[in-house]
Amino acid sequence: MGNKNNKKNVIYWHPKLNIDIDDLVGKSGLAEGYYENEVKYLRYLFKNGKSTIRRHKKFESLKNSELYAMKIMIEQNIRVLFKIHEEENIVYFVFVHAFVEKNKKDYRKAIRIANNRLVEKGVNYERKRF
Numbered sequence: 045m046g047n048k049n050n051k052k053n054v055i056y057w058h059p060k061l062n063i064d065i066d067d068l069v070g071k072s073g074l075a076e077g078y079y080e081n082e083v084k085y086l087r088y089l090f091k092n093g094k095s096t097i098r099r100h101k102k103f104e105s106l107k108n109s110e111l112y113a114m115k116i117m118i119e120q121n122i123r124v125l126f127k128i129h130e131e132e133n134i135v136y137f138v139f140v141h142a143f144v145e146k147n148k149k150d151y152r153k154a155i156r157i158a159n160n161r162l163v164e165k166g167v168n169y170e171r172k173r174f
Contacts, residue, residue, distance in 0.1 A: 051130075053093045055086060055137045056169040058161050061124070064142040068122055077118045085114055090174045093135055094128060109155055114139075121145045125158040138162065138169070 069078040081102075089096045089103070097103045102115045106125075114124040126139040141158040143150060161167075 050133070051093060052134045053090050053137065054134055055090055055172040055174075056139065057172055058138070058140040058167060058169060060161060061139055061142060065122075065124075068120065068142060068144060069118075072120075074118045074120065078116055078122065081116045081118070082114075082124075085116070086172060087174045089114075089137060090172075106151065106155065111155060111158055123151075123154065125154060127158075127162060 065078070065082075069075045085100075085102050088100060092099070097105055097112055104113050104115065106113060111125050111127055114126065116122040116124065121144060122142060123145050124139055124142045126137055129136040129138060140161040141154055143154040143157075145151070
């Protein structure tokens with residue numbers, strides 16, 4: 045599916061991200077609410093592309109970083125970090141790490157983990173299809 049610029053939007057998911065999310069919501073009873081929101085926001089991103097970051101309050105550009113965050117607020121304030129990579133006709137959204145934001149300092153460690161995952165070699169990313 046393309047956005048207004050006729051670019052194809054592709055969403056990739058780092059395999060460790062599933063572990064992050066399961067650790068955060070798997071045993072808490074919050075999983076259903078989390079996954080409902082995740083799917084809703086990812087579909088919106090897939091359909092509308094990069095303009096989603098500016099237009100949708102559940103996405104933000106991180107200061108002093110090339111990363112972005114998808115905000116999923118259930119009983120916990122969960123952030124899912126991702127990077128955008130563009131080629132001629134394709135916009136890749138590469139999701140790499142999830143964490144609970146308790147204060148702004150939590151971002152430092154999360155950004156470090158996300159950046160380390162982005163440079164890992166031999167990772168088989170899962171392609172999300174909508």
